[in-house]
Amino acid sequence: MQPLTNRSKQVVKKEMTFAEKLYLPAIFGGMIITFKNMFRKSATVQYPEVKRDMSPNFRGQHVLKRDENGAERCTACGLCAVACPAEAITMNAAERKKGEEGLYREEKYAANYEINMLRCIFCGLCEDACPKEAIFLTDRIVPTEFDRDDFVYGKDKLVEKVNERIDVTKRQTPEVLEFKKNKSLSHNKI
Numbered sequence: 587m588q589p590l591t592n593r594s595k596q597v598v599k600k601e602m603t604f605a606e607k608l609y610l611p612a613i614f615g616g617m618i619i620t621f622k623n624m625f626r627k628s629a630t631v632q633y634p635e636v637k638r639d640m641s642p643n644f645r646g647q648h649v650l651k652r653d654e655n656g657a658e659r660c661t662a663c664g665l666c667a668v669a670c671p672a673e674a675i676t677m678n679a680a681e682r683k684k685g686e687e688g689l690y691r692e693e694k695y696a697a698n699y700e701i702n703m704l705r706c707i708f709c710g711l712c713e714d715a716c717p718k719e720a721i722f723l724t725d726r727i728v729p730t731e732f733d734r735d736d737f738v739y740g741k742d743k744l745v746e747k748v749n750e751r752i753d754v755t756k757r758q759t760p761e762v763l764e765f766k767k768n769k770s771l772s773h774n775k776i
């Protein structure tokens with residue numbers, strides 16, 4: 587048969603030497619490495635009792651933000667779901683009723699909003715896509731669960747509590763914070 591390239595190589599089964607057949611040199615070699623590492627500083631930590639310092643831009647569990655008045659910022663436009671490469675986000679939109687202005691910032695809001703944390707790859711594209719600054723990734727680690735369904739986070743876990751706001755400003759660059767100060771831009775108005 588004509589070879590496709592000249593890079594093919596004949597594989598030969600090498601005979602084991604006497605020392606290799608004994609296995610003892612390999613076992614002692616492995617034990618020396620083990621003993622050497624017993625006296626080195628451990629590379630692992632006893633999580634969750636001990637937590638590592640995370641990078642300032644670590645991307646963890648999402649938060650759906652409220653505005654300064656406590657109303658949900660999300661308008662269920664679906665841009666985050668379209669941007670999501672893992673198809674982890676689903677939502678249903680609803681129309682805001684009279685008297686609900688304090689609950690929802692826009693006339694349309696997300697009646698249901700879910701993120702499947704098992705699908706999510708924490709890329710942050712949903713945050714980039716959002717025109718309402720409604721979704722941000724935070725430095726919180728998604729906890730382990732025993733049931734797959736428990737990894738589907740609804741609004742109960744995603745929307746920040748009115749009296750327990752999650753500060754995301756430390757994760758924003760000075761340029762973004764400066765831009766947000768300009769209230770003449772409609773993007774920055776409440």
Ligand code: SF4
Nearest residue numbers: 670706707709710712
């Ligand atoms: S972080 Fe990335 S993968 Fe996760 S929900 Fe957002 S866009 Fe999808």
Ligand code: SF4
Nearest residue numbers: 660661663664666716
């Ligand atoms: S989180 Fe932002 S991008 Fe996603 S539906 Fe709500 S407003 Fe739109």
